[in-house]
Amino acid sequence: MVPTSSRRPGASSSPLRWLARSSGNWLPPLLGIGGFLLLWQILSSLQLIALPAPSSLFTEERTRNLILYPFYDRGGLDKGLFWQTMASLSRVAQGYTLAALVGIAVGITIGLKPAINRAFDPLFQFLRMVAPLAWVPIALVLFQNNQPAAIFVIFITAIWPILINTAEGVRQIPQDYRNVALVLQMSNRRFFTKVLIPSALPYIFTGLRISIGLAWLAIIAAEIVMPGTLGIGFFIWDAYQQNYVGEIVLGVIWIGAIGLILDRLMAWLQTRISPGQ
Amino acid sequence: MSTLIQPPSPGLRAPAAEAFLRFENVSKVYPTAKGPYPVLDGIDLSIHEGEFMCVIGHSGCGKSTLLNMVSGFSTPSDGRVVLHGNTITKPGPDRMVVFQGYALLPWFTAYENVYLAVDSVKPDLPAHEKKEITREHLAMVGLTDAADKKILQLSGGMKQRVAIARALAIRPEVLILDEPFGALDAITKEELQEELLTIWNTQRCTVLMITHDIDEALFLADRLVMMTNGPAAKIGEIMDIQFPRPRNREEIMEDPLYYSLRNQALDFLYSRFAHDDVE
Numbered sequence: 060m061v062p063t064s065s066r067r068p069g070a071s072s073s074p075l076r077w078l079a080r081s082s083g084n085w086l087p088p089l090l091g092i093g094g095f096l097l098l099w100q101i102l103s104s105l106q107l108i109a110l111p112a113p114s115s116l117f118t119e120e121r122t123r124n125l126i127l128y129p130f131y132d133r134g135g136l137d138k139g140l141f142w143q144t145m146a147s148l149s150r151v152a153q154g155y156t157l158a159a160l161v162g163i164a165v166g167i168t169i170g171l172k173p174a175i176n177r178a179f180d181p182l183f184q185f186l187r188m189v190a191p192l193a194w195v196p197i198a199l200v201l202f203q204n205n206q207p208a209a210i211f212v213i214f215i216t217a218i219w220p221i222l223i224n225t226a227e228g229v230r231q232i233p234q235d236y237r238n239v240a241l242v243l244q245m246s247n248r249r250f251f252t253k254v255l256i257p258s259a260l261p262y263i264f265t266g267l268r269i270s271i272g273l274a275w276l277a278i279i280a281a282e283i284v285m286p287g288t289l290g291i292g293f294f295i296w297d298a299y300q301q302n303y304v305g306e307i308v309l310g311v312i313w314i315g316a317i318g319l320i321l322d323r324l325m326a327w328l329q330t331r332i333s334p335g336q
Numbered sequence: 337m338s339t340l341i342q343p344p345s346p347g348l349r350a351p352a353a354e355a356f357l358r359f360e361n362v363s364k365v366y367p368t369a370k371g372p373y374p375v376l377d378g379i380d381l382s383i384h385e386g387e388f389m390c391v392i393g394h395s396g397c398g399k400s401t402l403l404n405m406v407s408g409f410s411t412p413s414d415g416r417v418v419l420h421g422n423t424i425t426k427p428g429p430d431r432m433v434v435f436q437g438y439a440l441l442p443w444f445t446a447y448e449n450v451y452l453a454v455d456s457v458k459p460d461l462p463a464h465e466k467k468e469i470t471r472e473h474l475a476m477v478g479l480t481d482a483a484d485k486k487i488l489q490l491s492g493g494m495k496q497r498v499a500i501a502r503a504l505a506i507r508p509e510v511l512i513l514d515e516p517f518g519a520l521d522a523i524t525k526e527e528l529q530e531e532l533l534t535i536w537n538t539q540r541c542t543v544l545m546i547t548h549d550i551d552e553a554l555f556l557a558d559r560l561v562m563m564t565n566g567p568a569a570k571i572g573e574i575m576d577i578q579f580p581r582p583r584n585r586e587e588i589m590e591d592p593l594y595y596s597l598r599n600q601a602l603d604f605l606y607s608r609f610a611h612d613d614v615e
Contacts, residue, residue: 235439238409242427243456243506253452257443 111305122305136289136297140313147278147290148317150206154213155274161214162221162270163263167255169222170229187219191277195284205288209281216277221266228262229255260332268325275318291317355382357406357510357542362415364401375401377568379415381561385509386540390553392605393563393572399546400514402563406544407433407512419510429457432508434516438495440487446498447483450474450505457506473505474498476535493524497531504535511536513545517552526585529555537582550601553577554594555585562604573604 096113103112116122129141169176194215198208236258240250282292291314298306362379365372375398383389391399404410405417408427417424419431427433440449451470458466474483477497487495496516503511516532517525529552536543547553553560557577564572575597579588588594 233439235435235437236441238427238433238435239439239441239453241409242407242431242433243429243453244427245456249452249456253444254441257441 109304110308113308115305116309119305121303122309125306125309136287136293138289140291140294140309143289143291143294144313144317146288147282147292150209150281150290151213151274151278154210154278155217155271157210158214158217158270158274159221159267162218162266163225166222166225166263166266167229167259170226170259176226183219183222186215187223189215191216191273192280192284195281198281199285205285209278209285209288209290212281213274213277217270217274220269220273221263224262224266224269225259228259231262232258261329264325264329264332268322268329271321271325272318275314275321279314356385356387356420357383358418359402359405360415360418362402362405362412362417364398364405364410365413374568375566377570379571381571381574383542383544385542388536388543388556388558389545389561390557390559391544391546391561391563392548392550392553392601393569394565394605394609397563397566397569399563403512403514403544403546406510407431429506430508431510431512432503432506434496434499434503434511434513436514436516436518438499440495440498440502442487445484445486446479446490446494446501447471447474449487449498450502453502454505469505473501476504476538477501477531493520493528496520496528500528500532500535504539504541507539508541510542510544513543515546515548518548525552530585532556533583550598550605553601554579554597555583555588560601562601562609565609572609575601 099108099110100112100114102108103110103115111119116126125140129139131139132142169179191212194212195208198211198215199205202208202211232255236254240254245253278290279292279295282288282290283296285293286296287293291310295307295310295314298304298310359379359381362376363374364376365374367373379402391402393399401410405412406419406424408424408431411425424431440446441452444452447470450473451466454461454466454469461469471480471483474480477500479494479497479501482490482494487498490498500516517528520528533556543556545556554577560575560577561571562573562575563569577597579591579593
């Protein structure tokens with residue numbers, strides 16, 4: 060349990076006063092999360108739900124060891140959460156990088172050439188509606204191998220928001236900027252680096268940020284159905300099959316936390332690269 | 337004072353030099369859902385090299401279309417626009433535009449915006465000369481101190497100064513301004529008009545400028561083109577504004593000629609070609 064109010068005695072030293080003044084920021088989320096965990100704890104203790112209580116993550120030996128020793132490595136798939144996560148993240152990194160490169164390149168092309176856009180847009184709109192999980196069998200047939208198949212599933216899931224947002228960003232370049240490029244007779248290269256990319260950058264980043272979340276969603280789905288792969292997705296599936304419910308809960312919390320960190324990272328990068336736009 | 341009712345044929349004014357920029361029977365028709373919509377009809381106009389020409393008229397009379405055919409962003413449906421004997425077909429840096437919305441790139445500083453223009457138009461100049469030209473033109477509009485500020489940090493008047501510096505830095509033969517000071521407050525507007533005249537006096541490029549402001553036109557222009565109302569707008573009158581240069585606002589406004597010209601323009605715009613949409 061998270062202590063919600065133990066730090067708020069009415070003392071008058073200045074850090075405490077600062078804490079009291081800023082409490083409007085941190086108190087509501089703390090109460091919300093604390094309340095949720097408390098409710099879960101109560102429901103589990105009363106055995107109204109089959110999930111173990113949040114406190115059992117620390118009291119049960121298996122999950123406590125996983126929390127305390129994320130770096131252990133007993134060979135094979137029996138590794139700590141850190142290594143499981145790194146395996147998943149490295150797949151995400153490869154698929155996502157590929158998706159970003161192809162998505163931005165194709166997005167710029169169809170943004171600049173309406174004819175190409177009209178030719179492929181229906182196909183793109185159709186493909187992006189296919190769920191990550193549905194790509195898994197196709198990927199396995201195509202690649203015959205878990206690792207490239209997983210990377211493909213991430214790629215095909217993550218590419219659409221990048222591609223569609225980039226194309227939109229290119230289409231949204233104000234006519235004024237295009238006119239400036241025309242009257243100055245800028246070379247294509249100059250137009251690309253000085254006008255197109257900076258102008259479309261906020262859109263590209265929106266796509267990249269949506270996609271990092273999708274890529275992380277996809278890796279879990281892909282790993283679950285790919286037996287014998289090291290990774291956080293298969294870790295959960297394995298725990299389910301062996302009926303270690305506590306491990307499933309821990310895995311899910313871990314996944315959520317990593318996803319949140321990835322999203323924040325992209326948001327931070329976005330403010331660093333295109334400030335004020 | 338010589339006022340010419342209806343546009344003269346090129347020979348009538350007997351210009352000393354061959355006409356530098358000429359509209360030859362120019363018409364513009366836009367296709368619309370309800371059929372063709374004529375914007376301009378049979379425009380004949382000659383502009384001399386180094387002339388400062390203002391265009392005035394009610395909104396919708398095709399002023400912007402007229403100037404867009406010089407910049408090359410629009411082409412005539414009929415007739416042609418000729419510069420130096422060559423028909424204008426596309427935009428080019430010899431006919432630089434100061435756009436209505438400034439059209440500065442917000443991810444660059446004032447300096448970078450001007451430099452980009454210089455570098456695009458004269459890529460072969462040595463870098464130090466390009467830098468020198470950029471600094472010189474920013475200094476002309478009084479932006480030396482603000483040169484390294486991002487466009488987003490600049491006020492409207494300063495943005496317009498950057499746009500003017502950028503336009504003049506590439507040394508165009510024709511400078512086209514589409515209501516450049518319309519969005520500015522009265523004081524900034526007068527300051528910028530004076531700065532524009534000062535710079536123009538040193539460069540003497542040909543200027544075509546759209547305005548809504550009769551006083552602005554009288555202060556700046558050599559001639560004022562007054563357009564009739566659209567559709568199928570024509571040139572209604574061309575007014576000669578023969579105040580000596582360099583001009584001083586106070587002196588001009590003490591000249592009785594100023595008021596007779598002003599009344600003539602007002603009469604044209606608000607009596608003879610009054611518009612429902614009064615501005």
